[in-house]
Amino acid sequence: MKFELLEVAGTHIFSMKAMTLVLFFIFAIIVVGYLVGKISIKGVSLGSAAIFLVALVAGHFKGVAFQDIASWQESLPAVDHYFKLVQNLGLVLFVTSVGLIAGPSFFKNLKKNAKSYVALGGIIIITGCLVCAAITLLVPNINSSMSVGLFAGALTSTPAFAAAQEAVGEANPLYGNVAVGYAIAYPFGVIGVVLFVQIIPKILHANMDEERAKLVSIQSNDAVGGKQKKLFEMDKFGMAAFFLAVMLGLILGSFHIPLGKGSFNLGTTGGPLIIGLIFGHFGRIGKLSLKVDQHVLSLFQELGLILFLIGAGMDGGAEFVAVLKEYGALLFLWGALMTLIPMIVGFLFAKYVLKLSLFNNLGSICGGMTSTPALGTLIKTANTPNVASAYAATYPIALILVVLLAQFLTRL
16 A cells, blocks of 8 residues: 555656555654653653654544545555554563563562562552542443553553553454543653652652661662673673563463453563563573663663554544543543552552651652653652662562553453
């Protein structure tokens, strides 16, 4: 299929294949998205999240702007198929990178901090899950696909969003509602946590020097003494090890466990994430190195995220306006509640039950809310990178729980 314009003497002056059209859209959305993400209002910016919003707009106008051009309408099915491929490619790159990055500290933190930071991450996500379930069951005309999309957006969790979409299934007529709910709740999910970590120290009139002194490093990446055995590396950057993790993750995610009338599986989100955590933790199989260069992981994490957001935005944008008209502006309120209630409950639990210092508390809130932008803001607010240790302790368990619970919530 081709997109053709300006026919002169039987020849189209402009002709672009569907695949070329998709590539053009991808690069255009990335450029515009990053430019929009650079806009800062009082220190708050959307960053790469703006790419999703730009993709939503492009997805909305994709079938509207050129609806009178026959060749465009003929190309749309192929264009949609390619964007779905882009979305899935981005997903496996992103979640595998997250698993490999978190793996070295995840299992150690799980053992060492089970009664504190891990429990806090669980409290935050479970609270968000309960709020989502209550809204699904009590609010008229809200279906589980929409509410789980709001849940994923409120917690700024792309893996949860992907897991929810996969659990709902493309054949379900409500499939697109997941992306719409995510898009509606995501901006406040980002901005709400960013503002929270800046406002709380001011409300409490915190002495920043004293709070920095109270910070306790909880990272458990212990240095290993002695000589390291020479390991076999498949390539210089660990690319082969990365894609081996992807392959095994896709296999793991394809196993189905009977669950009531249906079944449960980790899918393309949970499978690569679990294998990534395992590879990241052990770092080798015998003499075979499973290490991946940190620069490669950072690149794949960012690239995977933006590719996934582009595919999801293009898909969800087609129904965004129609669904918003149907459900109304109250959707923004439900999304805001799913952000605020877990965050406040988590903060109070950390302060009064776990007795955490302010910056350890706020760092763990950023991890429990899976909010990387908020962590960056907190580092600037606290004027120390040590707050990242609390984030690292709560983030992995929160990430695992939000992915699993998002799939269960779609069954309400």
